[in-house]
Amino acid sequence: MDLRLRGRKVLVTGASRGIGEAVARAFAAEGCDLYISARSSDLLDRIGEKLRADYGVRVVWVAADLALRAGVEELVRECADADIVVNNAGAIPGGRLSNIGADAWRQAWDLKVYGYIDLCRSFYDLMSSRGSGVLVNIIGASGNRPKSNYICGATANAALMAFTQALGGDSLEQGVRVVGINPGPIETERLIGLMKTSAKDRLGDETRWRELTRTLPGGRAGTVEEVAAATIFAASDLSSYTSGTIVTVDGGYSNRGSLM
Numbered sequence: 001m002d003l004r005l006r007g008r009k010v011l012v013t014g015a016s017r018g019i020g021e022a023v024a025r026a027f028a029a030e031g032c033d034l035y036i037s038a039r040s041s042d043l044l045d046r047i048g049e050k051l052r053a054d055y056g057v058r059v060v061w062v063a064a065d066l067a068l069r070a071g072v073e074e075l076v077r078e079c080a081d082a083d084i085v086v087n088n089a090g091a092i093p094g095g096r097l098s099n100i101g102a103d104a105w106r107q108a109w110d111l112k113v114y115g116y117i118d119l120c121r122s123f124y125d126l127m128s129s130r131g132s133g134v135l136v137n138i139i140g141a142s143g144n145r146p147k148s149n150y151i152c153g154a155t156a157n158a159a160l161m162a163f164t165q166a167l168g169g170d171s172l173e174q175g176v177r178v179v180g181i182n183p184g185p186i187e188t189e190r191l192i193g194l195m196k197t198s199a200k201d202r203l204g205d206e207t208r209w210r211e212l213t214r215t216l217p218g219g220r221a222g223t224v225e226e227v228a229a230a231t232i233f234a235a236s237d238l239s240s241y242t243s244g245t246i247v248t249v250d251g252g253y254s255n256r257g258s259l260m
Contacts, residue, residue, distance in 0.1 A: 006031035014089035022224035092153035168244030184250020217251025
């Protein structure tokens with residue numbers, strides 16, 4: 001299927017591993033030129049060179065801390081002509097309200113919530129002035145059904161869902177689309193680490209972590225490639241009438257009924 005993306009300039013944040021790296025690779029495979037960003041310049045060097053070699057596309061990488069306004073401003077200067085921006089930077093720790101102090105809460109939100117909003121604010125203005133562009137926010141399915149043991153992340157995700165829906169509600173008037181992608185349990189380094197800890201506690205052996213995925217839809221976690229596929233389709237011209245909506249990639253996990 002031709003997604004009509006060849007030649008587009010795409011910025012992907014949090015591109016040094018996991019979902020971000022898979023999204024960058026998927027856009028490169030479609031013939032897009034890339035801007036990739038993360039905090040670690042060493043990881044970006046490796047990934048940027050690999051993408052150039054594998055797909056023959058232009059890749060520019062910018063190491064920036066998007067929890068800081070200065071980092072956002074630097075990225076906007078370097079990538080101002082991006083046609084598509086994918087917000088993916090940030091991970092929020094689990095825990096209940098009593099486990100997460102005020103400083104940890106604010107630090108997590110500075111990157112995942114305010115970082116997304118600040119980058120959208122800047123690129124929305126640039127895209128509106130050109131009359132075209134797409135903003136994609138990789139959020140998280142916990143925003144669909146908030147749980148007390150992931151209160152900081154679930155609240156952040158719910159806020160970003162509302163932000164994405166509100167901004168995308170009338171953005172087509174300026175020629176801009178805004179969409180969200182909500183990954184559920186996806187097999188990333190972070191999920192594997194959580195599963196290993198749980199397997200050690202529950203089964204006495206962290207190497208048996210895959211046994212815990214049997215309760216997930218289809219008996220497995222999702223893949224980063226599945227999230228990437230949803231992302232590039234949502235950003236493509238084939239989705240040109242899609243804005244202000246959230247696509248959830250979790251095998252139906254968020255919609256499972258209560259056990260009570």
